[in-house]
Amino acid sequence: MRARKLWKAAILAAAVALPGVAFADPLARMQADASAIAQIATTWSQLASAAQGYAQLAPYAAQEWAGRGPVVHTLFGGVEQCHNTRWDSVTSNLITGGLNIAGDAEAEAYAIQTVATDFQQQLSDYEVQQVRAGNTAVVDEIDQQNGPLQQSLNTLMSLLNTTGNQVAAALSPGSALHPLPISHWQAGIGNVPNLSAVQYIPGPNDGAPIGWFVPPSSSLARLVDKCPTGTGSIPMLQLDAPVMAGVNQMLADAPSMATAVQPIENGSSYTLPGGNGGVLTGIDPEYALRMNLVSALAANMQPLAGYMSPISTPLALYEKQVQTIMNEVQQ
Secondary structure, eight states, X not given: OHHHHHHHHHHHHHHHHOTTOOOOOHHHHHHHHHHHHHHHHHHHHHHHHHHHHHGGGGGGGSHHHHSOOOEEEOGGGOEEEEOOHHIIIIIHHHHHHHHHHHHHHHHHHHHHHHHHHHHHHHHHHHHHHHHHTTOHHHHHHHHHHHHHHHHHHHHHHHHHHHHHHHHHHHTSTTOSSOOOSOSEEEOOSOOEEOGGGOEEEEOOSOBOEEEEEXXXXXXXXXXXXXXXXXXXXXXXXXXXXXXXXXXXXXXXHOGGGHHHHGGGTTOOEEEOXXXXXXXXXXXXXXXXXXXXXXXXXXHHHHHHHHHHHHHHXXXXXXHHHHHHHHHHHTO
16 A cells, blocks of 8 residues: 555656656557557466477487488389478478477567567556646556556566577577577568478389489380379468567567667578588488477477477466456556
């Protein structure tokens, strides 16, 4: 009770001390922030779950999914090396999706800090505005909610002060976890795969080979393709747009945050030595590299999920309290 009286006294003092100040429309800013906070809370939960599920990527590091393709024996004694169609159609895309999880989480951590802080400032300005207009009943109603809201915000900020850096560092080139075995890559904002719905459908044995280990004794063998084929599908969780919406609100509230978010705005990318966009046709060391890449990415997803998880409950509570206050001011 004493804290609430002190808070109201501070509002009254501000209203008296700034009689000539014309605030911008704090209610409109509060509405924009509240909408962004609601979306961020939903997306954060989806990202934390996706990161947890991505720990299941470990099997994709196996020879079958990321190593060299099968070796088949052909007519007339030939032995040929086939493409790994599982890598070409599924696994390489899962790597980009994993990087997207990290980029999305980093962007959301920045957005939570900025938008939540701005909401609190706009709420304060709104209360001063209402006191000056003589609407003290509204201020009384808000005052009852503001203590718990501020406590939730303090909890969030104390967690996010370390979480943003942890998320950013989890898959950075200097990661202390499992450094990715490549030098050219960037985590960024983007959609993430729904691992529970990833499919691979084997096709007929009529694919073209990469090359011959043992040439056949007759060129007739080259007329018959015996390499297996297949197609993969990766249904995506459409998180690019909601994450960018949170980023855009953050930038509206604090344009100076553009510097922090700029490296991740253009999406994720990576390049493997000797390959183009992750599709390799090369030699044994490259197959080992891409298996190690999938393995390292999977290993880092578990701690990444661990960094995100503690934020979920206090963020959901803060979002609920924000909506309660918005219900009061919009009645």
